[in-house]
Amino acid sequence: MMSLHKFALISAVTLLSACGAVQKMTGGSSQPATTTAASPAPAAPAASAPAASSGSQTVKSRDGSYDGEIIGKARPGSKFAGLKIGMDMQEVQTALGRAPDRLHTYESGKRWIPFYFGNDARRMIVLYKGEGCLTFTGGGVMGGSGGDLIGVNHDASGACYQP
Template sequence: MKQLNLLSISATLVLATGCASSPAPTVQTGAPASTQVSKTSQPADSVIEGNFPADSAFAKIQIGMTQGQVHEILGQPTDTKTYQTGKAWIPFYFGPDTMRTDEFYKGVGSVTYTGAGIGGVHWKVYRAVYNSAEDGFAK
């Protein structure tokens, strides 16, 4: 009976620490003030970076946007790459960051989405990097 109580207490602690919220994402150089989004549901290292022109389509990208919203702005990517994160292997982790997808846009940069958890895949912008020298293909 004591082992069962200890097991349930341990499981509760694991679940409680896995549900802690992370600090708001940051926006680096070149990003207009409109891209500074405070989404506590996004990981702390979410970022939009690069020296992009304020009037470019890339300037409209924001942390937390859906994949469909980004495709309306930038169009279809040149190439994509999907992979699992280490969180996919954590027992009792039910958060949304178990998979990521990188989309590459030739001459524009790349957008990384995070998603996959209980209930399916819901891709949201995790990171966007403007790079006018982007070749558009996954490495």
């Protein structure tokens, strides 16, 4: 039978190894990766957008608790023009008057931060044809809430959607 001291030593080594792996994934930074909430994880959508709409700006959420990203400019008459960072999915669908044409989810890098209990361990990107793409938080590691708008990409061609 394993003694308590051996168990504690093995547990400590395992935990330190996991922390080292997280530091390697985040570029060796010892700071939590909380600044990535403003931008969608894949960098490709911004690069594939047309040159006229490739400008990016960081915008505070409605309640001021986090930053979001808006890429490009809304076309005149676009329904995306009325969207605000921090809206929930229901508000967005009500404002746009329809459900998205396509969507997919993926894990953000925050999924691997030990003891991360935020709602951004997963992300969801949705495509509205003729308008562009929206990025939402997809929930925490243990499930839970999500659905906060964190990114708007004004790209009517749909090139922003990269499943």
